[in-house]
Amino acid sequence: MTGKHTLMLIKPNAVKNGYAHEIFLMVHNNGFKILAQKKLQLSEREAQAFYRVHAGKPFFQGLVEFMTSGPIYAAVLEKENAVTEWRTLMGATDPAKAAEGTVRKKYAESVQHNAVHGSDSDENALNEIFFFFSAREIVNAGGDIYQLHDILKNEQ
Ligand code: UDP
């Protein structure tokens, strides 16, 4: 994975607990540019759509309830190898298995309430970025968007 962009979410538990600022700071201090960010609350339909790859799994309904339970932050992160770099800094899905110094080790409470989301491939990163941000918002953020070019072309 060599793309320069990924999508981060700060999940409701971390926002509620007041950790959003510290998480953004960790991201910044690890060399990511926060290209764009917004605070919002997901509707049930939005959460179901965003996590559709997990539809039918035993944890799906609980995940949707959790993700709609309060405000979240969505952010576009920019760095070389952004997907892999952010997943490394984020840590394992299960905080009990997350390495020292990772965001989930510090801020996750459980497998479900694990503080943050990160895209898992360049392709999914683009889809997830465009789930939350319009082409206009990305362009106006003024970052290096050449990797989004194909999607922008498709919107013309
Ligand atoms: N999740 C859960 N129970 C599980 C596995 C996952 O509640 O047994 C939740 C958890 O919040 C996780 C999200 O579903 O972050 C998406 O799961 P995935 O396997 O994609 O993990 P991630 O990519 O977030 O590390």
Ligand code: MG
């Ligand atoms: Mg995932």
